[in-house]
Amino acid sequence: xxxxxxxxxxxxxxxxxxxxxxxxxxxxxxxxxxxxxxxxxxxxxxxxxxxxxxxxxxxxxxxxxxxxxxxxxxxxxxxxxxxxxxxxxxxxxxxxxxxxxxxxxxxxxxxxxxxxxxxxxxxxxxxxxxxxxxxxxxxxxxxxxxxxxxxxxxxxxxxxxxxxxxxxxxxxxxxxxxxxxxxxxxxxxxxxxxxxxxxxxxxxxxxxxxxxxxxxxxxxxxxxxxxxxxxxxxxxxxxxxxxxxxxxxxxxxxxxxxxxxxxxxxxxxxx
Numbered sequence: 001x002x003x004x005x006x007x008x009x010x011x012x013x014x015x016x017x018x019x020x021x022x023x024x025x026x027x028x029x030x031x032x033x034x035x036x037x038x039x040x041x042x043x044x045x046x047x048x049x050x051x052x053x054x055x056x057x058x059x060x061x062x063x064x065x066x067x068x069x070x071x072x073x074x075x076x077x078x079x080x081x082x083x084x085x086x087x088x089x090x091x092x093x094x095x096x097x098x099x100x101x102x103x104x105x106x107x108x109x110x111x112x113x114x115x116x117x118x119x120x121x122x123x124x125x126x127x128x129x130x131x132x133x134x135x136x137x138x139x140x141x142x143x144x145x146x147x148x149x150x151x152x153x154x155x156x157x158x159x160x161x162x163x164x165x166x167x168x169x170x171x172x173x174x175x176x177x178x179x180x181x182x183x184x185x186x187x188x189x190x191x192x193x194x195x196x197x198x199x200x201x202x203x204x205x206x207x208x209x210x211x212x213x214x215x216x217x218x219x220x221x222x223x224x225x226x227x228x229x230x231x232x233x234x235x236x237x238x239x240x241x242x243x244x245x246x247x248x249x250x251x252x253x254x255x256x257x258x259x260x261x262x263x264x265x266x267x268x269x270x271x
Contacts, residue, residue: 043073055079056230059105061086062096062121075100080229082133085110086121093124103131103229106161107149108141109194126152131229133159136207137199139186143211150213157225158204163187163196202247202255209253 049055057080060067074081083096084105089112104111104125112120125132132153136146140161149156160166165173165182173180173187180187180195189195201222208218223245227236234242244262249255258265 043070043077046074046079047077050079057082059084061088062101063088063092068095068099071096071099071101083121087112088121090119090121090123093121094128097124097128103133104129105133106140106159107132107134107156108145109135129153131155131157131225133157135159135161135197135199136204137185137197138207140194140197147211155225155228156221157229158201158208158222160199160201160204161197162199166198166200206253215253
């Protein structure tokens with residue numbers, strides 16, 4: 001990749017995610033036939049794709065038939081299964097973790113929530129997860145909910161969920177085959193549903209600090225924990241033998257310089 005960047009992972013959302021949470025999945029990410037009942041051979045298809053481009057993470061809905069076994073098979077193959085785009089119950093979520101799921105896709109968003117008599121998969125995450133993703137643009141998740149999740153999940157880490165409009169002016173863009181509109185920092189479908197984000201990791205870091213988080217912890221939650229989740233021990237930390245992927249910030253946590261594998265890169269390319 002240009003400027004020393006390296007793609008460390010690709011993520012797959014299986015066709016067998018809960019139908020109610022499919023509309024923000026890019027329409028051309030999979031052939032339409034894939035959005036039907038789970039099919040025999042899904043793991044084989046996944047492994048065939050993995051041979052073409054290494055896959056690190058697979059998101060799936062644990063409440064669908066056969067998915068606990070599929071989680072075990074995916075984990076055994078060396079790919080990380082995680083829970084998301086799901087209407088699973090608390091019990092489904094806990095069973096998925098016990099079967100080998102390691103984390104949760106963009107916590108709070110596109111998942112069943114926390115109702116005190118009918119707890120959803122979010123409850124399983126808050127009660128039992130060590131890792132989960134979170135979109136910290138302060139639009140996808142309220143700051144109070146972010147603070148609550150931080151008290152519950154030790155290695156909660158940031159993802160951007162960014163789409164093509166990130167870093168671009170307001171206007172119309174495409175998410176797969178779907179038309180979306182970027183306005184005032186949000187990206188939405190015509191019905192108002194959030195559809196990805198325009199968040200950068202720089203802004204996610206700044207948002208964490210604005211919530212009162214110490215710089216060292218914010219750094220872990222925007223780098224180290226994600227690297228640990230992927231099993232990448234030579235990234236996301238400053239230590240002997242690790243790659244020098246570094247950012248330099250001003251005292252006001254504004255981006256000053258970026259280094260990828262020890263080489264400086266242009267700031268316009270870093271955002």
